[in-house]
Structures are given as C-alpha cells and as structure tokens.
Amino acid sequence: MAAIGMNRAWTLDQAQRTGVALSQAEVIADTMSQERPVLPAPHQVAAEIWNTTIGEPIMRERRGQMQGNPRNLIFHAYHTLWPTILGFAIGGFLGVLLAVGIVHSRAMDMSVMPWAIASQTIPILAIAPIIVVVVSNLPALNAAVDQGWISDDTKLLVPKALISSYLSFFPVVVGMVAGLRSPQASDLDLMRTYSASRSQTFWKLRLPAAVPFLFTSLKVSIAAALVGTIVAELPTGARFGLGARLLTGSYYGQTIQIWSALFMAAICAAALVMILGALERVVLKRMGARA
Known part of the structure; x- marks a missing residue:
C-alpha cells in the first residue's frame, strides 16, 4: 500500500502529460512495476536480489582471468x-x-x-x-x-x-x-x-x-x-x-x-x-x- 501511495503521483503525472485516462486498476499496476519507483514494491526488491545473486555468476572471465x-x-x-x-x-x-x-x-x-x-x-x-x-x-x-x-x-x-x-x-x-x-x-x-x-x-x-x-x-x-x-x-x-x-x-x-x-x-x-x-x-x- 505504501508503494502505491508514494508512486501514484508519478503515474498520474505521466498519464496527464500524455492525455491518457487510467483506471484505478491500471494506476495500481503501474505503481507496482515502475522502473525507478520512489518506493519499490516487495516483489521488485525480491526479484532484484534474486537476479543479482542467483541470476549473476560470482566470478566471470575478463581479459583471460577469472575476476x-x-x-x-x-x-x-x-x-x-x-x-x-x-x-x-x-x-x-x-x-x-x-x-x-x-x-x-x-x-x-x-x-x-x-x-x-x-x-x-x-x-x-x-x-x-x-x-x-x-x-x-x-x-x-x-x-x-x-x-x-x-x-x-x-x-x-x-x-x-x-x-x-x-x-x-x-x-x-x-x-x-x-x-x-x-x-x-x-x-x-x-x-x-x-x-x-x-x-x-x-x-x-x-x-x-x-x-x-x-x-x-x-x-x-x-x-x-x-x-x-x-x-x-x-x-x-x-x-x-x-x-x-x-x-x-x-x-x-x-x-x-x-x-x-x-x-x-x-x-x-x-x-x-x-x-x-x-x-x-x-x-x-x-x-x-x-x-
């Protein structure tokens, strides 16, 4: 709920600039999936942790060396x-x-x-x-x-x-x-x-x-x-x-x-x-x- 309230202003501002009328469900969906939200949703943080731990190797080869x-x-x-x-x-x-x-x-x-x-x-x-x-x-x-x-x-x-x-x-x-x-x-x-x-x-x-x-x-x-x-x-x-x-x-x-x-x-x-x-x-x- 906090993420919806804090990210809502950006969604409404972008909708007003483009002249698009958004329903309440569309506003909520957008606030929960913004790329750079004011307050990330829990699933965004969980996905970021997963992608930067399991989704990325700890070591990688660079210039012929493992770093x-x-x-x-x-x-x-x-x-x-x-x-x-x-x-x-x-x-x-x-x-x-x-x-x-x-x-x-x-x-x-x-x-x-x-x-x-x-x-x-x-x-x-x-x-x-x-x-x-x-x-x-x-x-x-x-x-x-x-x-x-x-x-x-x-x-x-x-x-x-x-x-x-x-x-x-x-x-x-x-x-x-x-x-x-x-x-x-x-x-x-x-x-x-x-x-x-x-x-x-x-x-x-x-x-x-x-x-x-x-x-x-x-x-x-x-x-x-x-x-x-x-x-x-x-x-x-x-x-x-x-x-x-x-x-x-x-x-x-x-x-x-x-x-x-x-x-x-x-x-x-x-x-x-x-x-x-x-x-x-x-x-x-x-x-x-x-x-």
Whole structure:
C-alpha cells in the first residue's frame, strides 16, 4: 500500500502529460512495476536480489582471468564482510582489554570509561572521511601499493576496518565491565577465604560469569561493525561493497538497487548474529550451563 501511495503521483503525472485516462486498476499496476519507483514494491526488491545473486555468476572471465563480478550482490557482500570481521576482531579484542583494565584499576575506571562513552557521541559520518584521508595517505601504505605488494582495494581495507572497530569496541567494553562485576560479594568473599589471588579470581570467577554478557555484547558489536564498514565505504570511493552499491544506486536513482543492498546488509547482519548465537550455545554448554 505504501508503494502505491508514494508512486501514484508519478503515474498520474505521466498519464496527464500524455492525455491518457487510467483506471484505478491500471494506476495500481503501474505503481507496482515502475522502473525507478520512489518506493519499490516487495516483489521488485525480491526479484532484484534474486537476479543479482542467483541470476549473476560470482566470478566471470575478463581479459583471460577469472575476476569478481560487480553485478553480483554476493560479491559486494564479501567485500563488506571481510573488513567487518577484521574490524570486529580488533574492536572486540580492545574492548575486552579495556574492560579488564577498568574492572581491576580504579584509575582506568575513572579516566578511560568516561572517554569511551564520550567517543560514541561523535557522529561516525563526521570522522569517517577524516580517518579515510589520514590512513589512505600513510607513507607505509602508499609504498606498499607502489611496490605492488597490495592493491588499491586492499589499501582501502585498513580505514574500513578501523572505522568498523571504532563502532564495535564500545558494546564489548560495556558488556564485559558489567559481566566482570556481576559476581556477588559473597562469591568474592569465598574466593578470599580460599586465599585466591586476583588472577585466580579473574580466571575462576569473574571471566566465567562474564561469558554470557560477552556474547550478548558481541552480537550488538558485530551489527555495529557492519554499519561502520558500510558507512566507511561511502567516502572511500570504494568500487566494491554494499556501501558502494548504495552510493551507486543513489547516484543513478536506482531505488530498487538501493533497497536490495539494504536487505542484503540485513541478511548479512542476521547471519553473523546467528553464527555468534550458535557459538554461544556451544561455549556455554561446554561450561556446564543448562539449556
């Protein structure tokens, strides 16, 4: 219904220009099949996803070599997922380290945590171009490209991974801090009764208690990492990736292409969260948690 309402104006305008009187059924049929609608109909988005995944090969031969097919949506998803996973790994690792330091150091709790919170108030759209420009002009990266060690597309992987890690580390910090502080005072007193050291208390009590919190925060983190990668692809001039697909669609008014890329991003995020959920069930089962 929304597609009919938003696309109706174009149909009526074209009918008025040509002097053709359209019935209500013809108006509805045209609004559901426009080439560049304001709001695509669901079947148009589904057909676009099908045509750009199943209907197009992922690899194609070009100049005697097999290369990725830019018309395939899975190919673009791959170029988005790789920096997403890399940035997620970096952000998750830094988040766990910061959380451990915050829990065990009063100074870090008072100094680092406020800065971590403040860092998330900076709009990612504002700092993404800055990071892209600075990192892309690092002498080491430029030298590697000149020597042929890496390609220009690989060079763009670094700023995308950094922006992805910037968005993904904060949920891990908050979740791990809450998890490491979740043991009750009686549990900590019991560890002191056994003369456990701080490291023993951490490995035997705090870390196992923080595992459920960790996986919950990781699910939020990986979705944020995907958003960060897509945002990073917009100012980098990347040729491949879901962000580049969105940008190309907006340039040429291809709203169906835009929506198909958005749905592919949602599918990728759901798949990544499901993988973490499966890993969480395996880890908790190995730890003896009840289903």
